[in-house]
Amino acid sequence: MPDRLVISIDAMGGDHGPAVIVPAVARAAKIMPPDSVRFLLHGEGSVVEGALNTAALRTPRLAGLCEVRPSIGVIAMDAKPAHAMRRGNGTSMWNAVESVRAGEAHAAVSAGNTGALMAISRLLLRMAGGMDRPALVANWPTSRGVTSVLDVGANIICDAERLVEFAIMGAAFHRAVHKTPRPTLGLLNVGVETEKGHEDVRGADRLLREHAFDLDYRGFVEGDDIARGAVDVIVTDGFTGNVALKTAEGLARFFRTELRNALTSGAASRLGALIARRSLRQMSERLDPGSINGGPFLGLNGIVVKSHGGADARGFANAIRLAADLAHSDIAAEIERDLRKRASPEPGAAPGQPGPQDATQQRASA
Amino acid sequence: MPDRLVISIDAMGGDHGPAVIVPAVARAAKIMPPDSVRFLLHGEGSVVEGALNTAALRTPRLAGLCEVRPSIGVIAMDAKPAHAMRRGNGTSMWNAVESVRAGEAHAAVSAGNTGALMAISRLLLRMAGGMDRPALVANWPTSRGVTSVLDVGANIICDAERLVEFAIMGAAFHRAVHKTPRPTLGLLNVGVETEKGHEDVRGADRLLREHAFDLDYRGFVEGDDIARGAVDVIVTDGFTGNVALKTAEGLARFFRTELRNALTSGAASRLGALIARRSLRQMSERLDPGSINGGPFLGLNGIVVKSHGGADARGFANAIRLAADLAHSDIAAEIERDLRKRASPEPGAAPGQPGPQDATQQRASA
Numbered sequence: 001m002p003d004r005l006v007i008s009i010d011a012m013g014g015d016h017g018p019a020v021i022v023p024a025v026a027r028a029a030k031i032m033p034p035d036s037v038r039f040l041l042h043g044e045g046s047v048v049e050g051a052l053n054t055a056a057l058r059t060p061r062l063a064g065l066c067e068v069r070p071s072i073g074v075i076a077m078d079a080k081p082a083h084a085m086r087r088g089n090g091t092s093m094w095n096a097v098e099s100v101r102a103g104e105a106h107a108a109v110s111a112g113n114t115g116a117l118m119a120i121s122r123l124l125l126r127m128a129g130g131m132d133r134p135a136l137v138a139n140w141p142t143s144r145g146v147t148s149v150l151d152v153g154a155n156i157i158c159d160a161e162r163l164v165e166f167a168i169m170g171a172a173f174h175r176a177v178h179k180t181p182r183p184t185l186g187l188l189n190v191g192v193e194t195e196k197g198h199e200d201v202r203g204a205d206r207l208l209r210e211h212a213f214d215l216d217y218r219g220f221v222e223g224d225d226i227a228r229g230a231v232d233v234i235v236t237d238g239f240t241g242n243v244a245l246k247t248a249e250g251l252a253r254f255f256r257t258e259l260r261n262a263l264t265s266g267a268a269s270r271l272g273a274l275i276a277r278r279s280l281r282q283m284s285e286r287l288d289p290g291s292i293n294g295g296p297f298l299g300l301n302g303i304v305v306k307s308h309g310g311a312d313a314r315g316f317a318n319a320i321r322l323a324a325d326l327a328h329s330d331i332a333a334e335i336e337r338d339l340r341k342r343a344s345p346e347p348g349a350a351p352g353q354p355g356p357q358d359a360t361q362q363r364a365s366a
Numbered sequence: 367m368p369d370r371l372v373i374s375i376d377a378m379g380g381d382h383g384p385a386v387i388v389p390a391v392a393r394a395a396k397i398m399p400p401d402s403v404r405f406l407l408h409g410e411g412s413v414v415e416g417a418l419n420t421a422a423l424r425t426p427r428l429a430g431l432c433e434v435r436p437s438i439g440v441i442a443m444d445a446k447p448a449h450a451m452r453r454g455n456g457t458s459m460w461n462a463v464e465s466v467r468a469g470e471a472h473a474a475v476s477a478g479n480t481g482a483l484m485a486i487s488r489l490l491l492r493m494a495g496g497m498d499r500p501a502l503v504a505n506w507p508t509s510r511g512v513t514s515v516l517d518v519g520a521n522i523i524c525d526a527e528r529l530v531e532f533a534i535m536g537a538a539f540h541r542a543v544h545k546t547p548r549p550t551l552g553l554l555n556v557g558v559e560t561e562k563g564h565e566d567v568r569g570a571d572r573l574l575r576e577h578a579f580d581l582d583y584r585g586f587v588e589g590d591d592i593a594r595g596a597v598d599v600i601v602t603d604g605f606t607g608n609v610a611l612k613t614a615e616g617l618a619r620f621f622r623t624e625l626r627n628a629l630t631s632g633a634a635s636r637l638g639a640l641i642a643r644r645s646l647r648q649m650s651e652r653l654d655p656g657s658i659n660g661g662p663f664l665g666l667n668g669i670v671v672k673s674h675g676g677a678d679a680r681g682f683a684n685a686i687r688l689a690a691d692l693a694h695s696d697i698a699a700e701i702e703r704d705l706r707k708r709a710s711p712e713p714g715a716a717p718g719q720p721g722p723q724d725a726t727q728q729r730a731s732a
Contacts, residue, residue, distance in 0.1 A: 157564055239556055239606065243554060246588050247592055250594055251592075251653070262646055266645065287617070
């Protein structure tokens with residue numbers, strides 16, 4: 001655990017660039033203990049310097065915490081990942097990740113193009129433990145707090161072993177960020193009985209039950225268990241997770257619009273809304289799965305956090321804090337330790353499908 | 367189109383049985399034109415007669431519209447489908463479907479066990495057009511009206527051809543029930559670009575573009591397009607559809623709870639809530655994807671509509687009305703006509719993957 005964190009920031013990424021990102025850095029610096037963190041700000045020198053000078057008027061100590069690292073060019077929000085990999089060298093996003101690879105920073109944060117950030121992160125940092133692609137985590141508000149849902153879009157097709165990797169990474173993530181010592185874990189399915197669903201979720205269920213992972217695995221959960229907060233971590237393939245997340249974000253938006261309409265539909269309602277305004281606004285903000293900003297890419301040899309492209313300063317500051325929590329944790333060691341257990345069931349644990357059918361064992365011995 | 371509809375009712379199904387289902391029949395009879403419909407009520411003779419006598423006190427003409435068909439036994443809400451198929455003969459659910467098979471009724475409605483109803487319907491009615499399993503439709507409230515989403519749970523694994531069948535059936539369903547002459551149609555995916563998603567959705571996208579189906583196909587849509595009402599019909603596999611639907615139902619429930627809490631959290635809020643109560647209640651009811659009751663099983667040789675097990679009289683009456691709309695429509699002929707087009711692309715249309723790769727053509731020529 002480093003004494004003083006260094007966080008590398010893509011100051012040009014996102015819909016707003018330095019005008020929002022630099023104030024977000026100032027905000028993050030204020031909520032973290034003094035002298036606990038420094039920032040590398042990657043971006044067009046004069047633009048970032050300008051934003052920094054403006055922000056320093058309100059937060060004088062900011063200048064001493066930030067080092068501007070001039071870069072050339074910005075990866076467009078609609079650029080293809082392959083293009084970003086070929087042509088992105090030297091841009092603010094590339095350099096933000098490169099600082100982590102070079103050991104100059106403990107984590108990188110960007111609000112830029114998701115596909116490009118993932119491609120550049122894989123290229124520069126490489127995946128840990130023989131994994132293939134990073135998993136994207138959503139921090140989903142529930143009636144009991146926050147549930148971590150992964151993968152929400154990076155891995156479209158996931159076999160049983162991949163889902164088990166998500167379980168291991170999701171538990172380590174939740175412990176690091178939400179401070180739950182032993183997060184509970186569920187596999188998203190269309191029913192809770194063991195025979196429900198397709199072969200991949202059933203296979204992952206068997207592996208999670210039969211291998212002695214240090215996980216509090218509770219079996220299958222269904223879609224309505226997400227908002228209920230039935231478990232701390234919900235594991236699913238990136239296709240299903242992405243659809244579920246966007247469906248919920250769309251419904252939350254619909255809800256806000258309808259709430260506004262319902263409360264302006266007559267004199268009585270308008271008066272009621274005026275009176276109850278504050279609690280209604282707080283509530284509708286709290287419900288949106290998009291309201292908690294900052295999604296890490298898990299599985300890389302290094303910490304990279306993706307912020308929403310449209311995040312405001314408060315949202316981007318939250319993504320920075322999440323990166324700091326991860327950098328302060330032992331997440332990499334925890335993940336590696338549990339990944340190793342894929343290959344070695346505890347003595348006495350019933351083997352799932354021994355022999356060549358068991359992809360986990362096959363892979364570990366390869 | 368029959369002059370006088372006959373609708374077969376499983377009077378014992380659901381959480382409440384005849385005490386709710388018979389009043390629901392009375393309610394449905396009131397909102398339909400006089401002499402346009404008759405009902406066959408399947409269930410334990412004395413129990414159904416008793417409920418009918420009670421309901422007839424408020425709706426005297428009900429007795430003349432209903433014929434009680436005594437049956438023995440009820441399929442439990444947690445019975446396995448295989449058990450229901452082996453042992454269900456003679457129960458109220460079985461007999462309700464059998465009336466459709468025998469040509470005595472134009473449609474059947476049940477609030478009983480979903481898996482059992484599907485298994486019995488497949489067994490007695492058989493699938494149309496060489497299809498394998500029925501598709502379940504959700505009527506999803508959106509900011510523009512109602513979107514039909516299918517499949518929401520019956521078909522866990524769906525290849526491209528199956529998704530095309532859902533598109534054909536979903537469009538015919540939406541036209542029949544929601545009276546949209548030419549429903550727009552989208553395929554649920556994790557992005558709108560053609561290269562997004564897995565092979566099955568990409569394959570279905572190609573088939574829908576290249577075959578000259580009489581469909582207003584708009585390409586890929588994402589999860590947040592559901593609540594937005596971006597298209598009238600959204601097609602997906604049963605795994606993704608089930609998770610999306612339950613996620614949204616869970617979120618809608620969470621909204622209602624939070625809304626109640628926000629509005630009782632202080633004197634000002636309580637006063638506001640009191641004033642705005644009616645519009646808030648209407649709104650939170652309107653938003654729940656579970657609020658529009660009645661999900662048909664599409665693809666059978668006959669009309670079977672599943673009601674929520676916990677539906678109240680108003681909800682079950684809505685499922686009856688939906689069954690009547692389907693019975694009045696040409697849905698079966700429309701589906702059959704479009705299914706035939708799977709095999710014969712219009713002259714001039716570019717063939718997708720000609721030769722043995724094209725599952726559609728292969729199957730039609732088999």
